[in-house]
Amino acid sequence: MNKFLILVLLLLANAVFSQEVIKKSYQIIEPRSIYLNGGMRSEFGGKSRTYIKIDLPPNTVEWYYSFSTSTGKSGIKNLNLALQLSSLLFDYSGITSKIASKVKVPEGSSSLDVYLCDIENIDLFYKKVDNNGGIYRYIREGTVENTKQAVVQINDVTTNTWYLGLKNPSSFDGVNVSIEVVAITAEIHKTPEQERAELYGGIGWTQFENGDYLKCIEYSDKANAEYELGWVTANKGLAQLMLGKESIAMDTYVNAITLIKKQPYSEYVFKEVIKDIDNVLIRYPNIKGAREIKKIIELQQQY
Structure with missing residues (x-):
């Protein structure tokens, strides 16, 4: 059977943000x-390690693999990962960890290690250089060890080609692995106002990286005048922190959090916003308000 697109094609529209997500x-x-x-025993025949090549399709926002193990050399378990994911409800930010936890996988009976690697390291893995x-x-996000069955979600790496390295951790006992891999893709149809807002937002972030925080705020305001974007508003708040405007920055971040939670890919955007704050704290560990704002954002990720 050839690869196929599962018959899920959901159009989600929001009256406030006028974005259509496919x-x-x-x-x-x-x-x-x-x-x-x-x-x-693999020294005398067979193999204790192998790998699977994963070519992620364009516009991947997250992807999953599920597996279950058994003893014996034959037989395949019905994982139904693709069908299960297609039947679950999609929200604006993608499949959440709570929904992913509803995916069922047959109980396994033997242990397996799975490592998510790039092309250079999968070759080292396969050659057993660690021995x-x-x-x-x-x-780490896509890796499990000494596990009999699992459903694994990956959203940190969503482009290009990756490899799942499969390893039998047992020295003597063989393991039969049933495995399936599914990606979730998403495309956003944007209005001209949204596209202009993103362009202004990008210019604003460039100004931030150049150290011109006033210009960052200026272009962030131009962006939000076209269309309010959560990540742009967060950039503005970070620039205000850099200017020592802690109280104003806090209000800006509250607005940013509200926007991000209602807009697409909120989980990913929150991660990036936290990453930006962490990068600032590395250079300026005593900047006022940054750690407090980071804690607030981390709490919002749980809801």
């Missing part, structure tokens, strides 16, 4: 069964 569930890897020998004192690097 979301699709795309099955990257169809359910497949992979047998991995034990590490010691000879070497190291390979992996993305």
